[in-house]
Amino acid sequence: MNKVYEKAPAKINLSLDVLRKRDDGYHEVEMIMTMVDLADRLEMSELPRDQIVLSSQAGFIPLDEKNLAFQAARLLKERCGVKQGVYIHLDKHIPVAAGLAGGSSDAAAALRGLNRLWQLGLTTAQLEELGAELGSDIPFCIRGGTAIARGRGEQLETIDNPPQCWVVLAKPPINVSTAEVYGKLRANELKEHPSIAGMADAIKRQSFADICARLGNVLESVTLDRYPEVRQIKEVMMKLGADGVLMSGSGPTVFGLVSKESKISRLYNGLRGFCKEVYAVRLLT
Ligand SMILES: C[C@@](CO)(OP(=O)(O)O)[C@H](O)COP(=O)(O)OP(=O)(O)OC[C@H]1O[C@@H](n2ccc(N)nc2=O)[C@H](O)[C@@H]1O
Ligand SMILES: Nc1ncnc2c1ncn2[C@@H]1O[C@H](COP(=O)(O)OP(=O)(O)O)[C@@H](O)[C@H]1O
Known part of the structure; x- marks a missing residue:
């Protein structure tokens, strides 16, 4: 059975500015984000039946369609016409609802991992575009590194990493x-x-x-x-x-x-x- 693993690191915002509230309800931001070495781990394996099944050792996150990793798998299945199912195990280490983008990073890791598992051949830019449909921080979590994020957070400009600390x-x-x-x-x-x-x-x-x-x-x-x-x-x-x-x-x-x-x-x-x-x-x- 085919299996892939992905690491889903937490982000921190080194600088976060809000320019204005937009007509669509979101806020126009300008922020600098980088990744830290505190990560969830996702294991994704093929399921012969057409179903998305999630499990986790963490008792306090939803394991149904409210989970962002579930939403990522569903979105990829719909857009790419994937008929197979997937079993995703989420080994959770990032604190939940903490400002560290744990859910967003899990969704990003699911998009990256399922692109490999299902051999969809999507580019990082295409994954970022799909990710933006699920959450503002997800494109950054797909790209990683250090970036200036604008718009509602989905427009990225990669910059140098800060010095190690x-x-x-x-x-x-x-x-x-x-x-x-x-x-x-x-x-x-x-x-x-x-x-x-x-x-x-x-x-x-x-x-x-x-x-x-x-x-x-x-x-x-x-x-x-x-x-x-x-x-x-x-x-x-x-x-x-x-x-x-x-x-x-x-x-x-x-x-x-x-x-x-x-x-x-x-x-x-x-x-x-x-x-x-x-x-x-x-x-x-
Ligand atoms: C504040 C930040 C800073 O990196 O991170 P977290 O604290 O959540 O980790 C982000 O802007 C969070 O991004 P994310 O958590 O992906 O937000 P989304 O799911 O897209 O939106 C959740 C809700 O936040 C508000 N929202 C989000 C982004 C934005 N630029 N303006 C907003 O007003 C909207 O009300 C939206 O309904
Ligand atoms: N894979 C996931 N991991 C953590 N939380 C998730 C996940 N999927 C959905 N959620 C939900 O998303 C909300 C925000 O979680 P999280 O991404 O950890 O916070 P933040 O955006 O503050 O960094 C939580 O209320 C949680 O129930």
Whole structure:
């Protein structure tokens, strides 16, 4: 029986700006995203009957058509006229509804993997286009690397990876809805905007100090107000010596960038006193 495996890494937003609310209800964004080495793993095998079957060791995600990996398989089947079924096992490690694009990355991995399993011969650009139909972050998760994302997040410009560093992630035990955070944002009243060009330039110059100084996310204004524990985690991370700290996406996960390995255990152990879900990983460069 044919089988393929795909890794589905989490993303972080190094800079996230919202320019305006659009007529279609989405927000026009400009953001810089990169991947970290915290990943789900997907195993996909052929099913002789025409069915999509999902399983996972994680008890807290839907395994039916609400799952983005299921939606990815269904979309590919419909568009490419695939008659076979597929069994997908999702080995989940990325925290759910965390601002780390776990579901989006699973969908991206399913598109990449099923393109191979079913020998469809779609290009990355075609997969990105299909992915955009399922979610704004999915094209980036298909492409990977580091990119400036515009539009509603689906228009990508690949840029250099930042210099390698440690990324400490802390997720407080709350689930944040992306739609709700965008819904509460007063996009026209934002006083400060992070400079995306400035962050892109800091990355181009490989200046770790400037990258840390330029971290910014306008969605913090909504999530930090609503959930004071996210603000507290940011403060704790700074006190424990992270070089730069920011909330990822719509939150609630906070990440800290650290250049020196010697700082990691203090940061990791200190944070564990505040929340159960703490990870120390590397950038996926
Ligand atoms: C905030 C970000 C930052 O990377 O990530 P997460 O925090 O979700 O990881 C993204 O913009 C999230 O992208 P994604 O999670 O794919 O969003 P989608 O499924 O397309 O949309 C979910 C909902 O968010 C809102 N939405 C999303 C993207 C966008 N540019 N404007 C929006 O207003 C819409 O209300 C939409 O119905
Ligand atoms: N494969 C999946 N993994 C995780 N969550 C998923 C998946 N498919 C659908 N979901 C749903 O998508 C929502 C957002 O999940 P996720 O992608 O982890 O968050 P975020 O967009 O904040 O990074 C959750 O409510 C979850 O139920």
